[in-house]
Amino acid sequence: MKFLLVQNIDFRGKITRSGFLENSRARVEVMSYLHLVFGIIVFIIFLVTGKFMRVDFPDKEIIPQDFRLLMRSRHIYILFSSFIHVLLGVYLQIETRLWRKTLQLFGSTLLISGSVFLVGAFVYETYQARYFSEASRWGIYLSLGGTILHLVGGFKVKRGKRVKDRRYS
Numbered sequence: 001m002k003f004l005l006v007q008n009i010d011f012r013g014k015i016t017r018s019g020f021l022e023n024s025r026a027r028v029e030v031m032s033y034l035h036l037v038f039g040i041i042v043f044i045i046f047l048v049t050g051k052f053m054r055v056d057f058p059d060k061e062i063i064p065q066d067f068r069l070l071m072r073s074r075h076i077y078i079l080f081s082s083f084i085h086v087l088l089g090v091y092l093q094i095e096t097r098l099w100r101k102t103l104q105l106f107g108s109t110l111l112i113s114g115s116v117f118l119v120g121a122f123v124y125e126t127y128q129a130r131y132f133s134e135a136s137r138w139g140i141y142l143s144l145g146g147t148i149l150h151l152v153g154g155f156k157v158k159r160g161k162r163v164k165d166r167r168y169s
Contacts, residue, residue: 031108036089042082042115049075049122056127067130074122074136081115081143093154100153107149114142 053071057063088111095101117139125133 031094031105032089032092034089035085035092035108035111038112038115039082039085039087039089042078042085042119045119046075046078046082049078049119053126070132071122071126074118074125077118077136077139078115078122081111081118081139084111084143084147085115088150095153103149103153107146107153110142110146110149112146114139114146117142 053075057068057071060068088108092104094104117135121133121136121139124135125131
């Protein structure tokens with residue numbers, strides 16, 4: 001257990017020990033801030049892609065409806081992805097059990113990868129291919145997988161005392 005304890009020197013020169021829980025708390029804050037900042041960046045990308053759509057395709061009536069639907073759906077996927085990250089940044093609670101913590105970390109990796117895929121899919125499908133590709137589908141699948149891993153890794157069963165309702169006794 002000694003390897004988990006870290007010695008720190010405070011401002012008076014006194015040696016103190018901080019345990020693993022304090023370091024774990026710092027990791028939770030880093031992960032939360034990572035999701036929050038990444039979510040804000042992805043939201044800004046959402047705004048920029050909206051501006052690109054308005055400037056590059058001003059005549060909505062001329063664009064084929066299936067291509068317009070493709071552009072708008074990829075645009076909304078980016079918004080959806082940013083909301084997931086912002087919510088995780090605000091509400092994330094890393095579990096103490098190693099297997100749950102691992103699921104959450106892997107889920108965060110999948111979510112960040114999914115966001116990158118969705119932004120890339122918008123650029124590729126809108127400006128280069130001009131048709132549906134597998135990139136947006138994989139971005140959605142990665143986001144779904146990351147969300148499920150966070151759900152399983154962060155799920156808690158409340159184990160409180162049951163209060164007997166006296167009206168039915």
